[in-house]
Every structure is written in C-alpha cells, then in structure tokens.
Amino acid sequence: MSFEPYRSPSTGRLVRAVLFDTFGTVVDWRTGVAREVAAFAAAHGVALDAHAFADRWRALYQPAMEAIRSGQRGFTKLDTLHRENLDEALRHHGINPELVSRESLEELNRSWHRLPAWPDSVEGLATIRRHYIVGPLSNGNTSLLLEMARNAGLPWDVIIGSDMTRTYKPLPQAYLRTAEFLDLEPGEVMLAAAHNTDLRAARESGLATAFVARPTEYGPGQVADLAPEGDWDLVASSVTELADRLVA
Amino acid sequence: MSFEPYRSPSTGRLVRAVLFDTFGTVVDWRTGVAREVAAFAAAHGVALDAHAFADRWRALYQPAMEAIRSGQRGFTKLDTLHRENLDEALRHHGINPELVSRESLEELNRSWHRLPAWPDSVEGLATIRRHYIVGPLSNGNTSLLLEMARNAGLPWDVIIGSDMTRTYKPLPQAYLRTAEFLDLEPGEVMLAAAHNTDLRAARESGLATAFVARPTEYGPGQVADLAPEGDWDLVASSVTELADRLVA
Numbered sequence: 471m472s473f474e475p476y477r478s479p480s481t482g483r484l485v486r487a488v489l490f491d492t493f494g495t496v497v498d499w500r501t502g503v504a505r506e507v508a509a510f511a512a513a514h515g516v517a518l519d520a521h522a523f524a525d526r527w528r529a530l531y532q533p534a535m536e537a538i539r540s541g542q543r544g545f546t547k548l549d550t551l552h553r554e555n556l557d558e559a560l561r562h563h564g565i566n567p568e569l570v571s572r573e574s575l576e577e578l579n580r581s582w583h584r585l586p587a588w589p590d591s592v593e594g595l596a597t598i599r600r601h602y603i604v605g606p607l608s609n610g611n612t613s614l615l616l617e618m619a620r621n622a623g624l625p626w627d628v629i630i631g632s633d634m635t636r637t638y639k640p641l642p643q644a645y646l647r648t649a650e651f652l653d654l655e656p657g658e659v660m661l662a663a664a665h666n667t668d669l670r671a672a673r674e675s676g677l678a679t680a681f682v683a684r685p686t687e688y689g690p691g692q693v694a695d696l697a698p699e700g701d702w703d704l705v706a707s708s709v710t711e712l713a714d715r716l717v718a
Numbered sequence: 719m720s721f722e723p724y725r726s727p728s729t730g731r732l733v734r735a736v737l738f739d740t741f742g743t744v745v746d747w748r749t750g751v752a753r754e755v756a757a758f759a760a761a762h763g764v765a766l767d768a769h770a771f772a773d774r775w776r777a778l779y780q781p782a783m784e785a786i787r788s789g790q791r792g793f794t795k796l797d798t799l800h801r802e803n804l805d806e807a808l809r810h811h812g813i814n815p816e817l818v819s820r821e822s823l824e825e826l827n828r829s830w831h832r833l834p835a836w837p838d839s840v841e842g843l844a845t846i847r848r849h850y851i852v853g854p855l856s857n858g859n860t861s862l863l864l865e866m867a868r869n870a871g872l873p874w875d876v877i878i879g880s881d882m883t884r885t886y887k888p889l890p891q892a893y894l895r896t897a898e899f900l901d902l903e904p905g906e907v908m909l910a911a912a913h914n915t916d917l918r919a920a921r922e923s924g925l926a927t928a929f930v931a932r933p934t935e936y937g938p939g940q941v942a943d944l945a946p947e948g949d950w951d952l953v954a955s956s957v958t959e960l961a962d963r964l965v966a
Contacts, residue, residue, distance in 0.1 A: 613901035616876045628864045629876050633899060653861035
C-alpha cells in the first residue's frame with residue numbers, strides 16, 4: 471500500500487492513531503441531554519428549561535473533576551460524578567432529587583451514554599479508521615464510552631477510558647498513559663478536539679493536534695472555542711474535513 | 719426490540735457481554751507463528767521446524783506469566799514476555815539471538831499481533847455483536863490485541879488488555895476487573911474459551927461460560943481440551959455455532 475500517514479509538523483512523527491475528545495467534539499451532549507431532560511420533566515410533571523438544565527449539569531463537570539485532579543479526592547469515575555452533579559442540577563432547578571425514584575435518576579444519568587453524534591462524525595471516523603487507529607481520548611469512563619459508541623455507531627478500534635488511565639484531562643498522564651497503552655510515542659498520537667485547552671495540554675505532552683470547530687456545542691450563544699487559539703497541526707470544520715486532510 | 723439475551727443457568731443472569739479468550743479460541747496462533755518463523759528462517763538461511771518452534775515458543779508462555787502471577791516479578795506486558803521467550807526459543811533451536819538484528823527479532827515478535835482468525839471467528843463475532851458487547855478477555859496487552867483485531871478484522875466493541883487489569887488469567891482479578899470496567903456484574907459477562915482451565919477460573923469468579931472446541935489448536939496431535947470438562951453453560955464447535963445459541 472502506498473498510503474503515507476500524515477506527518478505532524480509539530481512532533482515530526484508520522485501519526486499512527488487519531489484520538490478524539492468525545493463530549494462536544496464527536497457527540498452533541500447539549501442536544502442529547504436536553505432531549506432526555508425534557509422527557510424526564512414531562513414524565514414527572516415538572517416545568518424545566520431543558521437546555522438550561524443541560525448547561526447547568528455540564529457546568530458542574532469541570533469542578534467535579536478538579537477535585538480529583540488536585541488530589542483532594544481519589545479517582546472517581548465520570549458516571550459517578552455525573553450522578554452527583556445531577557442531584558445538584560435538580561436542586562438548582564427547584565427539584566428535590568430525594569423525591570424522584572433512584573431508577574429514574576439512574577436512567578437520566580445514562581443520557582450521557584446515549585448522546586447523538588454530530589452529523590459528520592461517523593462517516594469521518596470510518597474514513598480515518600481505514601488508515602489510522604481511531605479511539606476516544608475522553609474523560610468518560612470505559613462503560614460510558616462503550617455504550618455511547620454502540621448507540622451512536624462510532625467505529626472505534628479501541629476505547630481507553632479515564633478509568634483506565636485513572637486521571638482526567640488536561641493532566642499530562644491522561645495523554646501519556648493513553649499513548650503508552652497503544653505502545654506509541656506521544657508524537658505518533660493525534661488529539662482531535664473542539665477545545666483549545668485540551669489541545670494545549672496534548673501538545674505540552676508531545677501529541678500531534680487537530681482542532682475541529684464545533685461552534686454550537688454550547689448552543690447558539692457560544693462564545694469560547696469558536697476558532698483555533700494555537701498553531702495546531704490541522705484545523706477542520708468537521709470530522710469529515712479532518713478525514714480529507716489525513717487521508718488525502 | 720423483542721430480543722431476549724441469553725440467561726446463564728449457572729449465574730442466573732442475562733448475559734450482556736460475551737468476551738473471548740483469543741490465542742487458540744479466536745485466532746490460530748500455531749499456524750500464524752509457524753508461517754512467520756518459516757519466513758524468518760528462510761530469510762536468515764537457517765533450517766528450522768517452524769511448527770516445533772511455534773510450540774516451543776508457546777510452551778514458555780505459561781511459565782513466564784507464572785512468575786508474575788506468583789508475585790515473584792512485577793507486572794510485565796505480554797509483548798515483553800514473548801520477546802524474552804523468543805530469545806530462549808531461538809537458543810533452544812541452536813540459534814544465537816545476539817547474532818540476529820534487533821529489528822528482525824522485534825518483527826518476528828510481532829507475529830503474535832498478526833495471527834489469523836479461525837475461519838468462523840469474524841462471522842460469529844459479528845453476529846454476537848448485534849445483541850451483546852463483544853471483546854477479548856485475553857492475556858494479551860492492549861496494543862497487541864488492537865493490532866491483531868485490525869489485521870484479522872475482529873469486530874470488537876472494546877479491548878481490555880491485561881495491561882489494563884494488570885494481572886494474568888487465570889487469577890480472579892483478570893476476570894473481575896474486566897467486568898468492573900464494563901460496569902457489569904460478573905454473572906452478566908460470559909467467557910468463551912477453548913480451554914477448560916480458563917473456564918474453570920471464570921466460573922469461580924462468577925462469570926457465565928462457553929466452551930468453543932478448537933481440537934487442532936496444538937496441531938494434529940492435540941491431547942488436551944478436546945472436549946468440555948465442566949458443565950459449562952454452552953458448548954459449541956465454532957464461534958458461529960456459539961452465535962446461533964446466543965442469538966436464536
């Protein structure tokens with residue numbers, strides 16, 4: 471085969487694996503969570519702004535991981551953090567989680583396992599996979615990412631959850647341990663992400679980088695991550711466009 | 719969907735994931751390794767019985783892991799054990815590994831990443847995957863299993879290598895930590911294997927069990943594992959037959 475893998479200008483290495491941030495980059499968490507929140511609200515006869523609820527729930531994500539990244543709390547998987555944050559989001563919206571059945575809350579918490587892919591994700595991943603290892607490099611735990619992949623048809627070769635690296639991005643070990651499981655040098659691994667912070671940390675750990683713009687991840691009023699804020703190796707407006715750049 | 723997953727009589731649970739021993743059960747290591755050994759011998763102008771060499775190399779597998787299981791040695795991934803054992807197998811066949819280039823030895827060691835699937839494996843796994851999570855439950859490390867999957871077209875949903883559980887079968891933690899990564903009860907996980915020892919340990923850890931007969935894994939003179947030696951939940955002569963039992 472005469473295919474020549476993409477060589478990262480920043481790492482100088484041929485890229486062997488293209489790994490993706492998932493929430494926001496590959497899947498549309500806001501739409502997916504809001505849809506299930508709306509169904510939950512209807513079933514329980516409560517009035518809720520489902521998108522505002524999704525935003526609130528998501529806003530608790532970084533602080534919850536920060537407690538673990540800082541060492542204040544031992545490693546705890548994302549499903550558990552999401553479940554704790556759900557209680558807090560409910561209270562914020564005037565709902566006492568103790569009055570809701572445990573099963574309903576567990577079910578709503580699994581909305582993070584059922585997020586819809588952005589329209590270009592599956593096709594783009596399938597194309598990239600023909601020539602590179604593809605997988606998530608996400609703060610999700612393995613079972614969450616696995617169920618998400620089965621539901622959305624994401625054609626991962628391998629899933630290395632944060633419960634396998636036992637750390638959360640953007641700490642260096644999240645990137646480095648993932649490369650190690652793949653038996654690759656950091657520079658042979660590309661992170662594709664819609665978030666400049668994630669790409670900055672990946673580059674500091676020696677990975678190749680690709681920015682995939684997702685300007686409506688946070689809804690129509692999004693203000694951050696509308697454009698690349700570094701000289702990332704590649705910049706694309708979709709996973710299919712990234713595939714064109716990597717496979718051309 | 720009206721599909722009802724298989725309920726294991728021994729665990730009493732519906733099976734959610736069907737995980738496979740790989741070497742011998744899904745792939746034909748003896749044929750695959752012997753083929754590459756023969757090519758290596760031809761390239762280096764040495765005379766070798768390639769199948770005897772493959773058998774010798776494989777015979778060093780359990781003792782190497784035993785040093786780790788017993789605690790005598792820290793966890794070391796299978797690629798490294800295979801590489802050490804290759805030197806020993808070469809010496810046993812009268813070849814001084816120090817006279818062979820490091821690249822040639824590394825390349826031959828990767829023959830374990832390129833093992834051919836048994837003729838029924840890919841089709842059977844694809845069928846099972848329609849209704850169950852499928853993955854390896856192997857002593858192979860993640861990168862080995864990943865490359866094997868890409869080469870042989872094994873449609874795994876997820877790969878949990880022994881470098882993720884950091885232990886080797888048949889120690890209980892190999893089975894239990896795998897179920898934990900999947901967020902499943904042990905009884906919801908089925909091990910499919912051609913080896914009674916593996917199934918015995920899986921059952922002791924509470925997993926469902928399926929015997930898949932591979933009577934020529936060790937060549938035409940195979941004497942062990944020709945038949946099930948326990949009342950395993952299912953017994954099949956191929957992965958496609960196992961699929962019929964699980965999906966019917």
